[in-house]
Amino acid sequence: MTTATTQTAAATLRVEDLRVQFHTPRGVVRAVDGVSFTLRPGERFGLVGESGSGKSTIALALMRLIKPPGRIAGGRILLEDEDLAALPEDAMRSVRMARIALIPQGAMNSLNPVMRVKQQIIDGILAHERERSGSRNGSRSKRDLEERVAELLESVGLRREVAERYPHELSGGMKQRVCIAIAIALRPSIIIADEPTSALDVVVQRQIMQTLGAVQARLGASVLLIGHDMGLMAQFVDRVGVMYGGKLAEIGPTREIFAEPLHPYTQMLISSLPSFDRETSFVKLAGQPHSPLNPPSGCVFHPRCPRAFEPCPARVPVLREVRPDRFVSCHLYDGAVES
Amino acid sequence: MGVTTGTMAPALRDSVFTELRTRVRGAGGHLRRNPKLLLGLVMLIALLALGTLGPLVIDTDTARPMSVIPDQPPSREHLFGTESQGRDMLALVVRGIPLTVEIGLIAGAIGLGIGTVLGFIGGYTGGIVDTIIRSAADIMLTVPGLLVLIVVAASIEGLVSVEMIALVVASLAWMFPTRTIRSQVLSLRERPYVEMAKLNGMSGPQIIFRELMPNLLPYLGASFVGAVGSAILAAIGLEALGLGPQNEPTLGMTIYWAIFYSALLRGLWWWWAAPVGVIVILFVSLFLIAAGLDELANPRLRRAES
Amino acid sequence: MTTPLLELKHVTKVFGHGEGATVALSDFSFAIGEDAATIVAVAGESGSGKSTLARLMLGFISPSAGEVRYRGTDLRRLSRAERRNFRREIQAIFQDPFGVYNPFYRVDHLLTTPIKNFKLASSRAEARRQIETALATVGLNPGEILGRYPHQLSGGQRQRITIARALLLRPRLIIADEPVSMVDASLRATILESLLTLNREFGISFIYITHDLTTAYQISEQLIILYRGVVAEAGPAKQVIRHPQHPYTQLLIRSIPTPDPGQRWMEEVVASSGEGTDAAVWQGCPFASRCPHVMPMCQEERPPLYLTEGAAVSCYLYRESPTIEEGDLTVTLGALAGAGSRGNGSITVGS
Numbered sequence: 001m002t003t004a005t006t007q008t009a010a011a012t013l014r015v016e017d018l019r020v021q022f023h024t025p026r027g028v029v030r031a032v033d034g035v036s037f038t039l040r041p042g043e044r045f046g047l048v049g050e051s052g053s054g055k056s057t058i059a060l061a062l063m064r065l066i067k068p069p070g071r072i073a074g075g076r077i078l079l080e081d082e083d084l085a086a087l088p089e090d091a092m093r094s095v096r097m098a099r100i101a102l103i104p105q106g107a108m109n110s111l112n113p114v115m116r117v118k119q120q121i122i123d124g125i126l127a128h129e130r131e132r133s134g135s136r137n138g139s140r141s142k143r144d145l146e147e148r149v150a151e152l153l154e155s156v157g158l159r160r161e162v163a164e165r166y167p168h169e170l171s172g173g174m175k176q177r178v179c180i181a182i183a184i185a186l187r188p189s190i191i192i193a194d195e196p197t198s199a200l201d202v203v204v205q206r207q208i209m210q211t212l213g214a215v216q217a218r219l220g221a222s223v224l225l226i227g228h229d230m231g232l233m234a235q236f237v238d239r240v241g242v243m244y245g246g247k248l249a250e251i252g253p254t255r256e257i258f259a260e261p262l263h264p265y266t267q268m269l270i271s272s273l274p275s276f277d278r279e280t281s282f283v284k285l286a287g288q289p290h291s292p293l294n295p296p297s298g299c300v301f302h303p304r305c306p307r308a309f310e311p312c313p314a315r316v317p318v319l320r321e322v323r324p325d326r327f328v329s330c331h332l333y334d335g336a337v338e339s
Numbered sequence: 340m341g342v343t344t345g346t347m348a349p350a351l352r353d354s355v356f357t358e359l360r361t362r363v364r365g366a367g368g369h370l371r372r373n374p375k376l377l378l379g380l381v382m383l384i385a386l387l388a389l390g391t392l393g394p395l396v397i398d399t400d401t402a403r404p405m406s407v408i409p410d411q412p413p414s415r416e417h418l419f420g421t422e423s424q425g426r427d428m429l430a431l432v433v434r435g436i437p438l439t440v441e442i443g444l445i446a447g448a449i450g451l452g453i454g455t456v457l458g459f460i461g462g463y464t465g466g467i468v469d470t471i472i473r474s475a476a477d478i479m480l481t482v483p484g485l486l487v488l489i490v491v492a493a494s495i496e497g498l499v500s501v502e503m504i505a506l507v508v509a510s511l512a513w514m515f516p517t518r519t520i521r522s523q524v525l526s527l528r529e530r531p532y533v534e535m536a537k538l539n540g541m542s543g544p545q546i547i548f549r550e551l552m553p554n555l556l557p558y559l560g561a562s563f564v565g566a567v568g569s570a571i572l573a574a575i576g577l578e579a580l581g582l583g584p585q586n587e588p589t590l591g592m593t594i595y596w597a598i599f600y601s602a603l604l605r606g607l608w609w610w611w612a613a614p615v616g617v618i619v620i621l622f623v624s625l626f627l628i629a630a631g632l633d634e635l636a637n638p639r640l641r642r643a644e645s
Numbered sequence: 646m647t648t649p650l651l652e653l654k655h656v657t658k659v660f661g662h663g664e665g666a667t668v669a670l671s672d673f674s675f676a677i678g679e680d681a682a683t684i685v686a687v688a689g690e691s692g693s694g695k696s697t698l699a700r701l702m703l704g705f706i707s708p709s710a711g712e713v714r715y716r717g718t719d720l721r722r723l724s725r726a727e728r729r730n731f732r733r734e735i736q737a738i739f740q741d742p743f744g745v746y747n748p749f750y751r752v753d754h755l756l757t758t759p760i761k762n763f764k765l766a767s768s769r770a771e772a773r774r775q776i777e778t779a780l781a782t783v784g785l786n787p788g789e790i791l792g793r794y795p796h797q798l799s800g801g802q803r804q805r806i807t808i809a810r811a812l813l814l815r816p817r818l819i820i821a822d823e824p825v826s827m828v829d830a831s832l833r834a835t836i837l838e839s840l841l842t843l844n845r846e847f848g849i850s851f852i853y854i855t856h857d858l859t860t861a862y863q864i865s866e867q868l869i870i871l872y873r874g875v876v877a878e879a880g881p882a883k884q885v886i887r888h889p890q891h892p893y894t895q896l897l898i899r900s901i902p903t904p905d906p907g908q909r910w911m912e913e914v915v916a917s918s919g920e921g922t923d924a925a926v927w928q929g930c931p932f933a934s935r936c937p938h939v940m941p942m943c944q945e946e947r948p949p950l951y952l953t954e955g956a957a958v959s960c961y962l963y964r965e966s967p968t969i970e971e972g973d974l975t976v977t978l979g980a981l982a983g984a985g986s987r988g989n990g991s992i993t994v995g996s
Contacts, residue, residue, distance in 0.1 A: 050829035050830060172691075201690035202690070202897060202902075203690065203900045205900070206902070206911075206913075210911055213911055228829070228830065230830070230904065231901065231902035234903065235902040235908060255906055258906075270904065272830060272833070273830075273904055274862065275903065276903075285831040285832070288799045288832075351756075351757055351776070351791060352751050352792055353750060353751065353757040355749075358750060530744060531745045532744060532747040534705065534745075535739070535745040538703070538732065538737055539755075539758040539759045540729070540732050550747055553749040554749050
């Protein structure tokens with residue numbers, strides 16, 4: 001299991017103190033506010049959070065696809081010691097797809113409706129090659145490309161004939177597979193999947209996640225899965241980071257987090273998971289999510305936290321390793337820091 | 340189940356008028372963030388002030404033929420000069436603005452009124468009624484408008500009045516509003532709040548007037564401004580061809596007389612400059628207002644100001 | 646037996662014509678009485694016909710065949726007064742807790758409109774008292790809610806206001822169409838709890854339409870699983886979920902990712918749904934093309950509902966069990982419910 005690797009192992013992607021801000025007429029929204037995590041080689045890492053927690057913004061920030069009025073306001077995105085946050089746009093273009101690929105939220109509905117599947121995959125490949133080779137001529141023949149498309153489709157569990165179809169002729173699950181094929185066309189080492197199954201039924205969801213897992217294993221890539229479903233995280237990722245209010249509340253190995261969540265928010269999320277084994281009991285979280293324009297002082301979770309005490313409204317907690325490979329941002333563990 | 344009286348909220352607020360009052364009260368803020376609308380309104384108000392307050396300051400009788408020395412360039416005595424029939428250009432413009440705006444308002448209001456009624460009926464009820472309304476609007480849109488107007492205007496016997504020209508223009512001003520409003524209603528009709536209104540026991544007309552119409556008010560406002568602009572343009576076109584009210588000094592008729600007396604060839608540039616300048620200011624202001632209202636109607640912008 | 650509150654008799658709904666026609670719901674019979682307040686969940690994937698069912702029951706669309714009856718009268722033949730009662734007694738809560746609000750108005754509008762239209766209050770003060778009581782019942786503080794615009798509230802608050810709205814009308818039955826699927830997990834519990842409060846304290850029955858079996862398990866007594874417009878399995882919710890008998894129900898339940906590390910969720914290989922059109926769907930069992938236990942007879946004729954131990958299942962694997970005839974059903978499922986669950990909902994399911 002990849003989680004056995006320690007923090008010091010060579011990291012594929014290291015995010016340090018990432019900050020993304022949106023400047024609105026009513027004030028600055030800190031959508032991502034000082035987030036740090038590491039995506040280790042070959043691992044499946046999950047970012048889980050509710051709407052407004054900043055998880056999708058992180059996906060866009062890693063791809064450098066934040067659009068005004070938003071901007072990356074600070075922090076580093078280190079891909080093998082190269083800071084993507086500081087990369088010029090044209091250099092970044094050659095990183096996208098080839099080294100980091102994104103399957104955006106709702107990707108399957110953004111396929112071009114008047115283009116055959118084949119052409120959409122080829123376009124992705126060619127656009128990138130033009131970018132990289134500059135003036136040099138396209139190096140591949142048509143037959144090579146079509147063969148590559150067929151391979152890609154088969155690798156995501158589709159028949160090669162699907163290449164000739166139009167998106168409207170495909171089911172939701174098939175379209176999502178096409179999106180995975182497009183994302184892996186250039187064999188990226190990191191695949192970011194933002195809610196890849198949110199519009200799909202549970203049976204299809206499982207098939208898609210199995211496909212994503214198989215593709216990842218074949219490429220030896222790591223996967224950053226972004227979502228809101230704790231159950232899906234439990235089944236798919238090795239480690240999970242829990243987001244709340246633009247910050248990471250907790251990071252740790254999935255099994256350990258589910259067995260013993262440390263942050264009160266994580267505890268609430270997990271105990272509110274419905275289970276067929278337990279009798280009906282509603283675990284409620286008091287209060288409402290705060291307005292992004294006006295976050296509470298100190299720990300952003302404290303107004304809703306059942307275990308809040310004196311330091312919570314006063315000081316912002318820091319994400320710290322309180323046990324081996326367990327990182328928590330909560331004053332309850334202020335004394336537990338390993339030196 | 341006791342409700343604590345300590346948390347008394349203000350009275351229930353649920354009427355179209357309350358909401359409109361709130362929006363109007365907030366309009367100052369809107370205007371500050373909407374320079375287009377502000378500038379457009381300032382220009383339009385300035386023009387209308389010239390048209391309505393002008394007669395108090397200057398002698399509009401000089402807009403009659405033979406009342407001043409003809410063909411004078413702008414001077415201190417005649418700020419905008421005079422034309423060949425012996426009329427003062429400033430007086431002509433001051434008299435012309437209200438007349439032209441009147442044609443635009445009448446034709447725009449009638450066109451938009453018909454368009455709103457037909458658009459709502461077609462869009463909300465659907466079925467065969469909708470098909471008839473839509474087809475009629477589509478067919479009429481393909482007819483070259485100016486041609487029809489020329490034929491209609493030319494066939495009017497006797498003297499043409501300002502109201503008549505407005506009606507002629509209005510007869511072809513309803514199709515575009517019908518089509519756009521119908522499509523707006525079609526999309527609004529599918530909103531979940533319309534189903535909710537049915538569950539709340541609302542009837543069809545209630546849903547149209549209380550649920551759909553308020554949301555279309557900014558859009559209707561923008562459409563009205565657009566319709567007035569189009570109507571003025573159509574009226575000026577007819578007038579410039581000599582089909583307007585010969586006895587009234589509308590801006591279009593002033594242009595007609597300038598053509599008639601070959602003002603351009605004779606170097607009487609001020610004869611052109613005054614009406615064209617006023618028309619340009621009028622159109623720019625209408626355009627800015629329509630664009631500003633459009634911004635107001637855009638729900639994305641409205642939500643941003645939570 | 647008394648006349649049921651709402652009854653679907655052999656209802657079929659077809660959308661489109663000719664080649665492109667799709668059967669959204671096929672020969673569906675179902676009745677809900679009012680002697681005991683119950684919660685019936687209707688669960689299925691997209692395309693199962695569950696939303697069509699909701700819209701049929703609310704009278705938003707009419708069946709292509711069969712009848713939807715309110716207190717014994719076909720919805721299409723209700724008198725003006727009956728229609729009014731139908732509107733008040735059969736209410737709904739929808740999926741999108743933002744779209745149901747008219748953006749022009751404050752949230753007050755959603756609450757005052759039904760009071761006005763159904764003349765529920767004699768004065769403005771009385772209306773206000775009713776609204777405050779309803780909001781308090783669903784756990785909201787009227788002072789924080791009234792006078793606000795919908796975008797100023799959270800999804801959970803907005804959805805609870807729609808529940809308060811339904812409560813104002815004192816309905817007998819609420820069709821709740823995916824009421825929590827667009828609400829964050831941390832706010833879901835408050836909404837489900839409000840539904841239970843209405844059920845238990847006000848005696849309101851619910852049809853809970855969902856794609857999510859876990860919430861169905863949490864709040865419903867009866868559960869009907871739909872697959873491509875046909876009832877696959879029906880019975881007490883706990884029985885159906887803990888001991889699923891139809892192969893489709895079994896697949897559905899195994900597909901839900903749970904925090905249980907022993908689930909082997911990523912390993913089990915599942916046959917893809919027969920992509921595209923499937924000729925067998927409208928003569929045989931609609932699940933036949935994906936079923937691991939498929940037999941020749943499954944392709945030929947649609948299986949009837951068999952009464953197995955604890956549930957009604959439309960599958961030839963249970964052909965040794967007695968079939969359920971229409972008419973017997975109230976008794977049958979009523980008895981099943983009595984054995985397995987808290988309520989004694991009178992429910993009729995037939996196919």
